[in-house]
Amino acid sequence: MSLTQRLGIELPILQAPMAGVQGSALAVAVSEGGGLGALPCAMLSPKVMSDELERIRAQTSRPLNVNFFCHLPVEPDPASDARWHQALAPYYEEMGLDIDSVPAGPGRRPFDDQACNVLETFRPEVVSFHFGLPSPVLLERVKAWGATVLSSATTVEEALWLEANGADAVIVQGLEAGGHRGMFLTEDLTTQVGTLALLPQVKAAVTVPVIAAGGIADARGVAAALALGADAVQVGTAFLCCPEATTSSLHRQALQSDAARHTALTNLYSGRPARGIVTRLMRELGPISPLAPAFPLATSAIGPLRSAAEALGSGDFSPLWAGQNASGCREVPAAELLQELASEIS
Structure with a gap:
């Protein structure tokens, strides 16, 4: 079974969850367009998370990715x-x-029992994590309703760790990617490499599906990542100027x-x-x-x-x-952008 079949989507394109610049509207638009929309929950209270998930379920029955951080709280x-x-x-x-x-x-909240309690009501098809994975107990609860678990890796070592600890697919986050680095086994920035260098190394090292992220902003980038062996791609920056995003006017101006x-x-x-x-x-x-x-x-x-x-x-x-390639940022509906991104998939 291909990753797109497993995720229940038509196009091998995932929208990156982007806390602070999007909510349910962008997730719905991408899922309705045939990709996998995402709701970032690291900055949401359980009540707001529940409200957003209700909005999504009222507007689409298509698969959804709900995303969380897995950092350890510090005093x-x-x-x-x-x-x-x-x-x-x-x-x-x-x-x-x-x-x-x-x-x-x-x-920002790490994934915890409260968040998991909310999710169990909605049973999202995909749950993704940044900075590793949650505790085995929480991960088992997520998998109990059949959710596919994704997490970000920024090195081969992190990809191997994720595979060994229960991730169903690995998001290969190249150095070009915007937003937070998903690094969790090291704090050494010299270990961070670009998508085109990291993707084939991770693909050769793990047996689970691999999703490429970082620097992918147009149809040629999507096709190139798939040609290098990615089972799907994740795109973030290109969606920031879509009308469904909540990106501020200052941020939109800077991106363009x-x-x-x-x-x-x-x-x-x-x-x-x-x-x-x-x-x-x-x-x-x-x-x-x-x-x-x-x-x-x-x-x-x-x-x-x-x-x-x-x-x-x-x-x-x-x-x-923003990622290193903001050339794809345009004020077009997310569904239209999604079709453009998929236009060179063979």
Whole structure:
């Protein structure tokens, strides 16, 4: 059985789950268009997650991917927070904000019993994870209703680990990919390689299906990844300017400008490496800084700066997530973009 048959989709194209820039609308549009739509849940409360899943089920009966992070929660470190606040203090002063009133809160939830309880009501066909896999107990609950489990690998070693620990297919996340790196066995950025280099190595190493992600923005990229042995592809950045996405106007403008040609990995916005368009904050503090608190604790101090700057029309402090190839970003309906991406599949 091919991966598309197993997933119950017509086209071997998955929409990357993109927390903060999409909700149920994009997931529905892609699934209805014949691909696999995705709902990112790392930033959703159980109630909001349930509401979004209800919206999706009311609009489509086609397969859906629900995505979660699997990071280990960390305790706040007062010394680390103090160093981070000191680094951000000049920006707070510039924006007329009080650095001593930074809100608390992790910003992103790992997959847990509460999330699994919500999922069991809806029984999504696909559940995917970033930063490894959940505990064996939670993974067994997910598989109990027949869900196909996917997770991201950024090295051959991670792909082998995922296969050995219960992933039904591996998403090969090349260095070109936008958003958070899925790396979980190492923090060494020198291990991260491009999609075209990583894909055939993972394909040769594992027996489960392999999904290529990173730098795939048009029909030629889709065809090339499939020719290299991918069973399917995952596309994210190209969908960011679709009307169904919730991408901000500032972010959309940046994606369709020359600025999108310059992206970098940064840990400033969350505490973990993630690829985005280079901003003032990244140029002046990093983009990779030892001052950023552990994931996801860096987020809370950035939030007020981002809100204040965006109110003035500036993206200086905004996480403008994007892959290295934003050439496919256009304001066209997601279903139309999906058909364009599939147009050179033989």
